[in-house]
Amino acid sequence: MTTYILRRLVGAVAVIFGVMTISFLMVALMPGDAARMFAGPRAPEETVQRIRELWGLDQPLPVQYVRYLGRALQGDLGNSTRDQRPVIQAVTERLPATIQLALAGLFVELALGVPLALLAATRPGSIFDQIATGFALIGISIPPFALGLVSLYVFGFLIPIFPLGGYGTVLHLILPAIILGIGGAAFYARVLRSNLLDVMGEDYIRTANAKGLSPRVVLNKHIFRNALLPTVTLAGLDLALLLGGVVVIEAVFGWPGIGLQAFNAIRNQDTPIIMGTVLFASIAVVFINLLVDVLYAALDPRVRVH
């Protein structure tokens, strides 16, 4: 088990190194001039050249790359080229908002997805199943940003229940969390439903049913528990997907998390912030995956061999 974890850990570090390299290359290849962006269009060229020197942008790419890696190892991701604040500080400041939104989204996912799957799986083929499956399909078919805009229009403007975007209270959180969660809930309901159906087909469930146990007990004690393991790992993986979806939702709702930060950084050519947000997001994804895999391996020894 330890060697398995170690092997996976090395793999995770390699992936993060790959992400850092790709993001560095991507940012280096981006047309644009961060120094000019900072100084503004009206600043004379000498000013801009001075900024390039101050930031080390006049150095050749390999030198910049080695410097970047070296500093990153010491926990220094550089300073934002827009407001000169340390990237670590700027990103960690925004992290709570994103985590809050992602967790709330996950909550919506579970609160919506699990009952739907149960409803569908306990009466396969029934009208409930059709409706639940249909809803799930619609859920993954709606463009989240459009749904966000429409919901802002309807629940923020026509029927002003929720604030029109922004951050602060629970009320601000509800709409973006629902929009973020709906797609996941739909996805979730589909997978959990088929897991439930698989388990229901197993012999021991038939036996339990034959023994005359009440359907409720069978559902709670046997089916649900067995179907839950793959579902929990799915939730872990899904948190990773959620982090990706967060960019669009944050842009629509003006939610001050790292998704919006990354989006603005790309528009402003704030390269250290772009690399910082990408790094944070991918570290989160890699480690959630790692955690899920290790958990899985701990529960199912067959995985380790492979």
Added chain:
Amino acid sequence: MVTLDTGSRDDHRTFLGRMRRQPRAWVGGGLVLMVALAAIFAPLLTPNDPLEQFRNGLSDMGTPLPPSPDFLLGTDGLGRDLWSRLLFGGQVSLIISVIANLTAGVVGTLIGMVAGYYSRWIDSSLMRVTDVLLAFPAILLALGLGSVLRPSIPTVLIILTIITWPTLARLVRSQTLAIKERQFVESARSVGATDGYILLHHILPHTITVTVVWLTLSIASTVLIEASLSYLGVGVPLPTASWGNIIREGNTSYRIAPWIILTPTVAILVTTFGFNLLGDAIRDALDPRTSLQK
């Protein structure tokens, strides 16, 4: 677990027969066909040029017009006919999604098969690349690539392909891993078949079903991502209409002209819903064990 109580035996055994029995296949196929026909015959179905900015297409105050006989779905902020833009935009969105998925299908299948078949360092290096790409938040990768390359339709295709193939490569790889241990691969190898021959004639036929199902479902999500990219400004360049573009331009005026963002949203919904239904049906028809009719 397929029950054989109704219909002829042949009907259950052939793929088409199983497809025919599923209402989802009919509904999904119908929706996809409808959208595809609307996009293909856009020039015949629309009275107006999608790029023409009509002098009578804006109110006196310069605001977009609501739906009327002249403009079936109303106009946008430049006085263009939204019905025309919707249909021609559908053309662009669909073509891009289909081409990107076919490319990703080829790349993903190839890399997945090679990685699964050869294992060792080829496998681990290829899989490490897919891991890195999968660890990147897709939309950030897309936004980043979108600013490295100038916004254009080929750029959108490249972005969509890059963020789509890794998932497929993983699927195909695990299929290949299972298949290459099977008896017929062993026997082919023992009679001296080359790796290329085995990959093409023995492995590919068994992985192609995974690819087809995945492609159908993936077109649905690609339509969504393409729209998101256009909405965030790194997609199809204006003034060409695409569904994401229409939403992006209507975004600033959704309170005075909500129809601008509503119509493409519905179009996207119908398209992705159709492809998802169809994909589900194909999957079940190819693999009856996971069918709904348990």
Added chain:
Amino acid sequence: MKRFVSLAVLLLVLVLSITPAAAQDNILRIVANADIRTADPHIAYELDTWPTVALFYRSLVELESADVAVPGLAEEFTISEDGLIYTFTLDENAAFCNGRQVTSDDIVYTWERWNDPSVPSPTAYFFDALQGVSAYRAGDAESISGISVLDERTVQFTFDYPVWTMIQRFALPPAGIIAREGVEAAGDGFGFAPLGAGPFCVTSWEPGLRITGERNPNYFKEGLPVADGFEIAIGIEPSIGILRMDAGEADVAIDFVPNSDFPRINADPTLAERLVTTTAFPNIDYVIYQTRTEPFNNVDVRRALSMAIDRERLSTILNGRAVAANGPIPPGVPGDNTEVSPYSYDPDGARELLTGAGYPDGLTTEILTNTDPTNLAVSQAIIADWAQIGVTATLQAIDNAQFLDILINQPETFQVAMTNWYMDYQDPSNVYEPLYGCGGSYNWGGYCDEGLQATFDEVNLIPFGDERWSAFADFEAMLFEQQPVAFLYHLQNFYYRSERLSIDTDAALLFKWDTASVTP
């Protein structure tokens, strides 16, 4: 299921219990769309950072109108006849937020930091004419020789050559007087920890979220500021900001009223009253031609393309807020020519001109612009207009950072670009010099007419007054003939305020924050 129901009930209760209440206290509530990146006067240059700087800092003078300066932190000032020597005497009451009196040393420190080579200031070039400034910037001098302290409250600036717009530059937000101890205490974080002698003092700054401040108890004007403090909420999209102001949850937005909200507001008399006009930053939207090469080095091609643009329709698209441009100088700015009329839409005439210039089949080109929604809409309208005369143009819309990179670092690579210019100070020279002067820093199309340049150099030597303005009006007509760019229109921008707010604006600071009153 029961838990589900109770959760739903709980949510409903939450929703009903938190109803937004209109503000009752004496705090000025400001909303802003983009994250305000700095309040450092020497770093700020954007339309949202200048008003922010003005919350915390005051300059030596203020502008009563575009060309009339009145005392600010300086209770009196004199300009020598030849325009070379400026003398300022500080107001006795001028004091920083920390209570310390503003002295001559603070003025010297402000200008030295502004021009310090380690401070990358985009606005330092305002004072290129200051004596000894180049040596100081190069690191060859410890101080700027053109600034001398006469006594504790009096400072003299000496210039190498007269620049008649100099007094306006002394009034702008970047010329706000800063306190040395603030810079030294905050270091790199000075942008978020302002210390000045303005109406308000910062109390908290959470980037991307909010900035708060309280009234400066040591403010030099008796009884001001009116408000007890302010709060800026960041990340509020402009049209959502307007809804907030309508609901009484906000008082004013740092962003202009967006296109999509203008028709609704303008049509409603009660709402229209809340539009705040500002005389600061007159502007022009224009299309730059690449005049270095074919086909746009031909004046007839430029005229034809300019003539083919339907400016009336552009005005409709912009909800009637655009005034067709008859040249680069915005209306209301001294020196504007009121006799020349803008090009009227004439596709036939345009086609004729184009044929005469050797392009009977039209031509193919590409319009470069940034992703600003107004620029996108206007560029697409122009593309449609040009299509009528056989000019096929494609649109290349890129993020502002890349847009500026191309215009500034590779100006010879674009063909046509659509952008705008907001004047720093209201003198025609601020339009001509950077945009059309030979080698001008904003002259990306590379236009250069030596005859016009010589005329400008003469006209610019005339001191402020009617003679200068009429000479510039004639000059504008000459420039218009040449169409170095397609002059499109001047946009009338409005701010919006809540019902309870009253505030004055001026030509340099936009908002005069010290006059903001939120008590009904």
